[in-house]
Amino acid sequence: MNWPPQYPGDFTPKPDQKYWSPELETMPPSDRDRHILAKLQHQVHYVFRNSGFYQEFYKDVPVDPANLKTLEEFAQLPILTKEDIRREQVEHPPYGRFLCIEPEDIFRLHGTSGTTGRPTVFGIGKDDWDRIGEAHARILWGAGLRRDDTVMVAAVFSLYVGSWGALVGAERLGATSFPFGSGAPGQTERAVEWATMVKPTVLYGTPSYALYLAETARQMGVDPKEDFGFRFMYFSGEPGASVPATRRLIEETFGCYIVDQGTMAEMTPWMSASGCRHLDGGMHLWQDIVYTEMVDPHSKLNLPLGEEGVPVYSHTERTSQPMIRYWSGDIARWDMVDCPCGRTYPTLVAGIYGRVDDMIIVRGQNVFPSRIEDVLRGLVEFGGEFRLVLERGTGQMDRLTVQAEVLNKAFTSQEFDPAALESVRERFTAELRRAIGVSVAVELKPAGEFERTQFKARRIIDLRKP
Ligand SMILES: [Zn+2]
Numbered sequence: 001m002n003w004p005p006q007y008p009g010d011f012t013p014k015p016d017q018k019y020w021s022p023e024l025e026t027m028p029p030s031d032r033d034r035h036i037l038a039k040l041q042h043q044v045h046y047v048f049r050n051s052g053f054y055q056e057f058y059k060d061v062p063v064d065p066a067n068l069k070t071l072e073e074f075a076q077l078p079i080l081t082k083e084d085i086r087r088e089q090v091e092h093p094p095y096g097r098f099l100c101i102e103p104e105d106i107f108r109l110h111g112t113s114g115t116t117g118r119p120t121v122f123g124i125g126k127d128d129w130d131r132i133g134e135a136h137a138r139i140l141w142g143a144g145l146r147r148d149d150t151v152m153v154a155a156v157f158s159l160y161v162g163s164w165g166a167l168v169g170a171e172r173l174g175a176t177s178f179p180f181g182s183g184a185p186g187q188t189e190r191a192v193e194w195a196t197m198v199k200p201t202v203l204y205g206t207p208s209y210a211l212y213l214a215e216t217a218r219q220m221g222v223d224p225k226e227d228f229g230f231r232f233m234y235f236s237g238e239p240g241a242s243v244p245a246t247r248r249l250i251e252e253t254f255g256c257y258i259v260d261q262g263t264m265a266e267m268t269p270w271m272s273a274s275g276c277r278h279l280d281g282g283m284h285l286w287q288d289i290v291y292t293e294m295v296d297p298h299s300k301l302n303l304p305l306g307e308e309g310v311p312v313y314s315h316t317e318r319t320s321q322p323m324i325r326y327w328s329g330d331i332a333r334w335d336m337v338d339c340p341c342g343r344t345y346p347t348l349v350a351g352i353y354g355r356v357d358d359m360i361i362v363r364g365q366n367v368f369p370s371r372i373e374d375v376l377r378g379l380v381e382f383g384g385e386f387r388l389v390l391e392r393g394t395g396q397m398d399r400l401t402v403q404a405e406v407l408n409k410a411f412t413s414q415e416f417d418p419a420a421l422e423s424v425r426e427r428f429t430a431e432l433r434r435a436i437g438v439s440v441a442v443e444l445k446p447a448g449e450f451e452r453t454q455f456k457a458r459r460i461i462d463l464r465k466p
Helices: 022-026 029-050 052-057 082-091 126-143 161-173 187-198 207-219 244-254 369-377 418-436
Strands: 106-111 121-125 150-153 176-178 202-205 232-235 257-260 283-285 290-295 308-315 330-335 347-355 360-362 365-367 382-392 398-406 441-446 460-462
Touching: 029 052, 029 290, 029 308, 106 126, 106 161, 121 126, 126 161, 126 232, 150 161, 150 187, 161 176, 161 202, 187 207, 202 207, 207 232, 207 244, 244 257, 244 369, 290 330, 347 369, 360 398, 365 369, 369 382, 369 398, 369 418, 398 418, 418 441
Parallel strands: 150 176, 150 202, 202 232, 232 257, 382 460, 398 441
Antiparallel strands: 106 121, 283 347, 290 308, 308 330, 330 347, 360 365, 382 398
16 A cells, blocks of 8 residues: 555546545445555555654554554544643644654644633644645545536635635535635625625525524525525534434525535644535545544443444544544444445444534433424524523532524514413424423524524533532
8 A cells, every 4th residue: 555645636536426536435335444554554654654743642552553453443542632632732833743744844734712711723734735625626526526616715714724624625526616704894795795696506604594594584585595505514513414304404495405524733634624515514534535433421331333433533544643543522323234336334223413522412312403493493482692691500400491593473472482482392392301301491682682603603601610
């Protein structure tokens, strides 16, 4: 095996071809395991030789990192966490000893914003950036992107690698790229004007942004289905694209199909978890690009298909700043599904539906905000936004209040009057109890009460004392 792989930069399939790489995408899973093992052997050998961090990290492991024999041996390497990266980058700024190329050979510098702690830094070499473009082009091909499409990237162009990753895939595939951005004052109104004028066929952003764009369009007298020309949308950054009711809402609002995508910025090519043209919610794991294991959140041991756990990701063709067995902190369930696309990858059947840290435990029951979103969006009176307020009740029991907007048409009086909405509130309460298995309090709010987000929605308000 030639490692790292070199891909011809000018290849694209014929437009009617289903797969970018028929061999890699449809091989029997046991053959794929052999292929992945060969790539990981090279990858781990490479970091062990070139990265001071991994040399130290793997000092006492029970296997030989320079000569792994099986995927089971690979699974005995320690799991890497965000904390490990932060600590390493504090001690050896700015990249930590992860960097396996010379600093002057870094082509792109990205990172996380550090909203939950010290920012982390990623140095990406040119060869790696090209391979990221190749991987994303291949996956977007599976999502249905073709050269005659125009892709509007409506997300912030900054440190955030999501937008750039969405862009480089479209560029490599040869589609027309429209890097619109988002986040500046008035920019969503301009997005409505531009989308009406140049009629891009594809949108990249977050599910929250798509809903916000539709709301803004309607306020401007523009019909998102009639006046735009979106054929499909691909999303990352939030669970919404695999939340059934949110998915239906976006598809009906724009008259298009949507594809859920995304692992983590650190793991770019982050599209290695991605739906396809046919998958109705959920994401295939394109295992030969980034290898995903599912592990138990407590024991950290590998889980078989069918189980719910935490995805752990490994680069398989990264030379600049490789991440091996990186703990995502997300919660998902994986299984084999019989997708009409014919790919033989395992699938995160309901996408990534929560974070280990966001999991709310109410009276012993695990509750994910994405599940609550699904219930609310299925109710006709729901006004579009919600918040979850967590408080510590008596006896250290956590109490959850769902604050949900209701549409104006749900009440007949001029003013918002919670007393007149008692029957609506009771129905919201009953539906939530039925879906999540425990009672929660519901407070209704007028539509527009909560701020609309153009990026990742923050819907949990945690009032519990630490
Ligand atoms: Zn599929």
